[in-house]
Amino acid sequence: MVHGTHNAIEDSRNNDILISINDQLFPRNDAKISVFDSGYLVGDGIWEALRLHHGVLVFLDDHLNRLWTSAASVGMHLPFSKEELTAKVMQTLNANKMTDGVHVRIMVTRGIKKTPSQDPRLTISGPNVVIIPEYKTASKDSKEKGITLFTSTIRRGSPDYLDPRLNCHSKLHEVQALIQAIQAGADEALMLDIHGFVSTCNATNFFIVNKGEVWTSTSKYCMNGITRAKVIEVCKANNIRCFEKDFSLFDVYGADEAFVTGTFGGLTPVTKIDGRQIGEGNYGNVTRNLNRLYEALIEKTLNND
Known part of the structure; x- marks a missing residue:
């Protein structure tokens, strides 16, 4: 499967x-x-x-x-x-x-x-x-298990030739990144930007948790995901320190937790990257809390409509 x-x-x-x-x-x-x-x-x-x-x-x-x-x-x-x-x-x-x-x-x-x-x-x-x-319906078993990532050699592009924020049908470079990850034995691909900083995954946005702070990449070289934006929103609303910043694999490998976001799966924990365990290698407490806050935001939206 x-x-x-x-x-x-x-x-x-x-x-x-x-x-x-x-x-x-x-x-x-x-x-x-x-x-x-x-x-x-x-x-x-x-x-x-x-x-x-x-x-x-x-x-x-x-x-x-x-x-x-x-x-x-x-x-x-x-x-x-x-x-x-x-x-x-x-x-x-x-x-x-x-x-x-x-x-x-x-x-x-x-x-x-x-x-x-x-x-x-x-x-x-x-x-x-x-x-x-x-x-x-997203598989709860997959969410509890988490996913593994492999850092692809294929970079997210520069805005002057194919802006990564564009949600277009031209996804071949992301498919290539995913194929690399699959061949390396991982579930999905982590992608760097043109400067070597962590950008995003092939189909989702990427976050790490570092000493209680939530980090994600700047919006320059990644799809500006709706779920990504909502996670940042709930962090600010609940006094959780959240930063959009440049960071490298040095920070990723030493992170306490990592997770990805997307419209379909919401928040999904990441347990390993490039074969290295992230934190405790499980569905971390900060990620669980953010997932709960994100789902509460959805419920609030339903009630408002």
């Missing part, structure tokens, strides 16, 4: 889900898109992932704001409003009769190309919008 931050409990209901492609619903096995799609041809697309808890799309505004920022940064015009996109998502969820424990992936590509090419002027359609909702 694959072990990592995206481990989900098997759910047979996913065999019969309906997927939205440009406002049309298709059974899972019939959901297809053209080989001339920009995302397929050249990775020209952006995406977001959300969680549905008790009928509420958690931190929806944050995710939509990030999607619109990504679209602006790649020069992609979205011919619908945030409210209209939200309605598309809710229509898809309602068609599947989904109300809880759902992970929603929204993918927007530039559209269909006239011929295989990078040139956006050869796009002959509007953006393609795909919405995939699945029943996904």
Whole structure:
């Protein structure tokens, strides 16, 4: 079995889900898109992932704001409003009769190309919008066990050629980093920035706990994760010292605890990095407390909605 931050409990209901492609619903096995799609041809697309808890799309505004920022940064015009996109998502969820424990992936590509090419002027359609909702509950066993990381030789890029904050379909360098980690016997990859400081993981944001303080990298060379931001928020709200700063593997190997954050898994402890045990090598007390505070923030959000 694959072990990592995206481990989900098997759910047979996913065999019969309906997927939205440009406002049309298709059974899972019939959901297809053209080989001339920009995302397929050249990775020209952006995406977001959300969680549905008790009928509420958690931190929806944050995710939509990030999607619109990504679209602006790649020069992609979205011919619908945030409210209209939200309605598309809710229509898809309602068609599947989904109300809880759902992970929603929204993918927007530039559209269909006239011929295989990078040139956006050869796009002959509007953006393609795909919405995939699945029943996904994170495995508690995986969370209790924690994950192991391996430091990849592949760096997070510089903002002047592919800004790491961009949530785009071009993820090959992160896949390469993950392959290195898997081949080294780890679950996922830790990635450094162009200066050699710790940046992020291949699919999640990275934190360490050092003498009661919580450290994460600066926002310059990592995906500005929504969960990352919420963890920083709950730290500040609960007088937990939290810093966005440059730090190296020297600090990581000597940390008391480490954990990663992501929309799907929330907070997941890290027990080993590069074969070295981190702290006690378990789900540490500070990480547990932060996870509890993060889940409380979600509950507060649900009540406010």
